[in-house]
Amino acid sequence: MADNARVFITTNADVCELVLDNPGRKNALSLALLADLNEKLAIALDNDARAVILSGSGDVFSAGADFADLTGTIDDLAMDDAIEKAVIQIRDMPAPVIAAIEGPCMGGAVDIALACDFLVASKDAFFEVPAARLALLYNPEAVRRWRARLSGLTLRRMLILGERFTAAEALQAGVVSHLAAEGSALEKSRELAGRAAKCSRDAVAATKGLLVALEAGETDLARWEKIREQILDSPERRESVARARDSTDK
DSSP states (O other): OOTTOEEEEEEETTEEEEEEEOTTTTTOBOHHHHHHHHHHHHHHHHTTOSEEEEEESTTOSBOSBOGGGOOSSGGGHHHHHHHHHHHHHHHHOSSOEEEEEOSEEETHHHHHHHHSSEEEEETTOEEEOOTGGGTOOOOHHHHHHHHHHSOHHHHIIIIISOOOEEHHHHHHHTSOSEEEOTTOHHHHHHHHHHHHHTSOHHHHHHHHHHHHHHHTTOOOOHHHHHHHHHHHTSHHHHHHHHHHHHHHHO
């Protein structure tokens, strides 16, 4: 396990940026790095960020699980559990999380990226899940989540054949939300984060929460109707409508 694997965190205005860094191992997801990622996600939540950006150091997002921490036995469930914890934190984050992807995004890193609300991929990025080649049934809970966002054919190509998706192919398949020029995924992600930061914190959090709940199969919308009514009757809503009215009247 690489002792120097870590996640850097910076906060600028309302945007928190997290950078995966596992030097010499293509930002592979070691247990140490995943533990640090989970700690830094908790810090981002405590800082009440309006948007979070997740990227990899250098020109690589992540090569996936760090083989230095894998045994090829059932003990590798520890790796799945650490990835799952990060995924849950990202999905539960009230602020939108944006993955800025340069170069390889593989295996468990695809799981983490797909947990994000937006995926910005540079034109040199690619996505690959070599689970079947590694004699692995990928985490069923993760596959269930992916099935809510991706077509069955895309999942078969990704999980059974282990196909590599270019950034353009990933956009067409619904894996990626935005494309960027090579080397500019972070710049594009900052643009999206700035746009999100200008929106109502409560409205964004409620909208994200509803979408995550629907992806998980929730059908009882009564709780969300109550939240909707609370937001409709909030001071922020009244002020927003008043500003929009004044702007229209000018």
